[in-house]
Amino acid sequence: MGGVTHLIVFLSMFSAITLMSEAQYLLAVTKDEPSRQYYTTVYIGSAAMTSPVNLLIDLGTNLTWLNCRKIKSLSTLGLVTCKSSTCKSIPGNGCDRNTCLYRQPRPLGKNTVVTTGRVVQDNATIFTTEGGQPVHIAPSRRFTFSCAVDKYLQGMAPPIAGVLALSPGEFPFWRQMTSAFNVIPKFSLCLPSSRYGYFFMGTPSLGGKKTVPMTSTTLKIDSGKYLISVRSIYVDGVPLTLDPSLLEGGAQLSTVVPFTVLQTDIYNALAQSFTLRATVILWCLSGVS
Ligand SMILES: *[C@@H]1O[C@H](CO)[C@@H](O)[C@H](O)[C@H]1NC(C)=O
Ligand SMILES: *[C@@H]1O[C@H](CO)[C@@H](O)[C@H](O)[C@H]1NC(C)=O
Numbered sequence: 095m096g097g098v099t100h101l102i103v104f105l106s107m108f109s110a111i112t113l114m115s116e117a118q119y120l121l122a123v124t125k126d127e128p129s130r131q132y133y134t135t136v137y138i139g140s141a142a143m144t145s146p147v148n149l150l151i152d153l154g155t156n157l158t159w160l161n162c163r164k165i166k167s168l169s170t171l172g173l174v175t176c177k178s179s180t181c182k183s184i185p186g187n188g189c190d191r192n193t194c195l196y197r198q199p200r201p202l203g204k205n206t207v208v209t210t211g212r213v214v215q216d217n218a219t220i221f222t223t224e225g226g227q228p229v230h231i232a233p234s235r236r237f238t239f240s241c242a243v244d245k246y247l248q249g250m251a252p253p254i255a256g257v258l259a260l261s262p263g264e265f266p267f268w269r270q271m272t273s274a275f276n277v278i279p280k281f282s283l284c285l286p287s288s289r290y291g292y293f294f295m296g297t298p299s300l301g302g303k304k305t306v307p308m309t310s311t312t313l314k315i316d317s318g319k320y321l322i323s324v325r326s327i328y329v330d331g332v333p334l335t336l337d338p339s340l341l342e343g344g345a346q347l348s349t350v351v352p353f354t355v356l357q358t359d360i361y362n363a364l365a366q367s368f369t370l371r372a373t374v375i376l377w378c379l380s381g382v383s
Contacts, residue, residue: 116297117277119232120223123151123284123291126251130352132285133254134293136267137219141234143167144219149258150250151283151293151349152201153320156263157184159198159211160256162241174213180238181213184265196240201257201350202249211240220271223294235274238265260349262315268295285349313347320347327360329367330375336363 121134132151137144138160145166149158165171174181174194181187181194188195194213217234239256247255259266260281268281277296284292314321321344326333340360356364 117275118223118294118296119271119275119277120221120295121293123286123293124148125286125289125291126253127288129251131251131254132291132349133251134258136258137234138165138216139167140170140217141219141231143169144234147255148253149256150201150254151260151285152257153260153347153349154199154318155201155257155259155266156186156198156261156318157196157213157265158237158239158257158259158267159196159209159242159246160239161244161247162214163244164255165216171214171216174215174238180215184213184238185263187213200246209240209242209246211242213238213240215239218271220295232275235271237267237270237274239267261318262320263318271295283349314344316344321345322347327364329364330371332367332371334360334363334367336360 121136123132123134125132133148134151135146135148138147139145143166145164147160147164149160162171176187176189176192176194178194181189184194184196186197188197188210190212195210196213197208197210200207200209215236215238218237219234220232222230222232239259242256260268260283263269269279272279272281272295275296280297281293281295284294311322314323323344324341326341327336328334337359340357
């Protein structure tokens, strides 16, 4: 008996591994100017009648939300009921007359500014890739998001009508799509300094562009945030003298804050060291002339 059980376990493990497709799915990323906001376009609705909706890319949002008035055809849109397993598995969900509700912070507001919306499901269409280029429209898949009213879009660039959730949590867009298409649950983002970039899901490669030199840094995930550890900061080759505990928490990656934000003590040390070095360099330059 023991031998048979082992064989079955082995076979099911084998099939679980081989069923996972090597395919890659793609969405184009656009940088809006002058807001410096990154967004992508998700096609929502049945494949026959999709509505393009531009969504702000946010690594901190747990559930995608958007202005559902942008969806032209409501034939495939469905409300998620409070009793459904989908509603129960969304952390921090609420309930209003049997409709699942979700409250979450808005990426561009202070932490106290939240958006509340009904949780719905509709189909989304994305592209499959070959050598990093979009080649086919993948069959549409259902995905879960929440509907928000116009006023929550305040602060976003005019083309944008919602937020694409890319947090490390349970229900972000990338997790829903990689699970629906049965591909490796990974994504890569290539944010452009101007105009267009890419957002890939599935096999981790930047569209076969193997010539791009890459240095890798270990990513840590903590309380729904992506973090990298910073060990020291140098100014003109000289390390800042910092209390090491200041760097302990790590640095959070963000796609919505356009500039690096430093804790006050770190900022002061950097500014002081920078001013000192800049003065030395200026003094040298004037000494030469
Ligand atoms: C919506 O997606 C589901 C799979 O998640 C699929 O079975 C269904 O055919 C899609 N519906 C439309 C109208 O594209
Ligand atoms: C997202 O979910 C994680 C884990 O459930 C939680 O720690 C985090 O605070 C949530 N983030 C936001 C912005 O709601």
